[in-house]
């Protein structure tokens with residue numbers, strides 16, 4: 001293993017810049033893994049070590065068989081293959097990696113709190129705090145700490161306070177460098193980011209730390225696309241970017257309901273408004289509702305912060321984005337029940353897709369979970385096919401909602417690894433993820449093997465409605 005010497009390498013005063021040689025990232029998840037893989041690929045002279053407490057996760061990152069990487073992301077395997085063992089390492093030796101590194105990225109999970117003050121709204125910062133304490137305990141040389149996880153505004157202050165008051169007298173600079181990658185397109189997002197945002201203290205030392213991180217990115221990102229701000233602007237921008245994106249989805253979803261009640265078609269409306277250059281065409285796809293680890297969490301954070309500051313109108317305004325999303329998921333599930341003659345009890349309903357979007361195995365906050373839960377309340381028999389999500393993951397997701405016992409969940413929710421088997425004998429098909437392969441199926445065969453009338457509820461507007469109706473399906477799409 002090539003060892004890159006780890007020193008706190010302050011350059012001579014003439015240059016007054018720190019050239020980073022050793023990076024550690026705490027958290028080998030959907031953000032830490034791909035981000036560090038690209039950073040290592042583009043900086044072969046920097047040793048990048050990604051650490052995690054989860055031994056299995058690290059073993060999977062180190063697996064010689066690249067199809068076993070713990071997260072599925074198109075193109076990730078090639079980048080890992082190129083850099084792993086050269087200057088990219090995955091390890092459970094957290095202390096050692098912290099000690100060696102000049103720059104430490106914190107990329108641990110920050111779920112919404114499920115207890116106490118801010119329950120259901122505020123971010124749970126216990127994993128961040130544990131990281132900060134561990135760094136404080138272990139570090140013996142000066143470090144630059146980089147917040148990568150999505151965090152509420154002013155988290156840097158909390159991290160700094162822990163580091164400064166419990167440390168060994170070493171100096172820490174805290175930077176905020178929010179991640180804007182979207183799952184499924186993470187590798188291209190990382191390779192060609194719209195922008196890289198780096199926030200830091202506006203002191204001499206803070207600016208030096210910002211520059212050190214700018215230099216790491218500048219090996220592949222144009223300097224004009226690297227924005228530097230104060231730390232609070234950077235933290236807030238991440239929440240606001242996600243809130244604006246989610247707001248577009250809720251806005252078009254609100255219009256989808258209006259379209260269904262009129263003769264309008266939401267795709268035509270989206271195209272017509274998206275051609276206005278002030279509006280733009282992206283994030284106007286009506287769907288069963290947005291999911292993913294960020295949108296809901298970040299908006300709830302924004303709402304919580306606004307409420308804490310007494311800004312109730314601001315809080316209510318953003319909360320509506322979440323309420324609309326919940327409504328869209330419920331509306332989709334309720335429509336299945338009412339269309340199937342007001343009862344789905346004992347009826348087989350086949351789900352195509354469980355992931356929160358295509359090209360990822362991530363299921364966090366996926367609309368599929370909530371639609372399934374609602375239909376299971378009605379005692380539907382659900383069978384799911386998803387090309388990348390395991391049965392264990394699906395059961396874990398539905399158990400997490402705590403609506404019914406684990407054995408009942410097993411009874412009502414099954415998984416099939418063959419899509420044709422999943423759809424056989426079904427009364428209805430619900431499309432919950434827009435996987436491309438769904439379009440390539442032999443829909444005539446599927447129709448022949450279903451209960452009649454054969455319904456399709458396309459929650460992603462991914463199938464060809466006209467073609468399916470020619471075969472004999474009764475198709476309901478979103479907003480049409």
Ligand code: UDX
Pocket residue numbers: 179180181182183184242245249282283284285286287288289290291292293294295356357
């Ligand atoms: C998002 C942000 O895009 C990214 O910048 C941030 O770093 C993390 O959060 P991600 O959650 O991975 O990324 O996926 P994204 O592509 O934003 O989709 C989020 C959800 O919205 C998905 O469930 C997707 O299906 C849904 N969506 C998106 C729509 O329903 N319609 C759209 O037009 C776009």
Ligand code: ADP
Pocket residue numbers: 026027028029030031032051052053054057094107108109110127130131149293
């Ligand atoms: P994200 O989407 O933000 O990357 P994930 O849940 O996929 O979130 O990844 C976060 C990772 O951080 C998990 O693998 C978890 O085990 C790891 N983690 C959490 N706390 C610590 C810690 N104190 N030290 C090391 N790893 C941690």
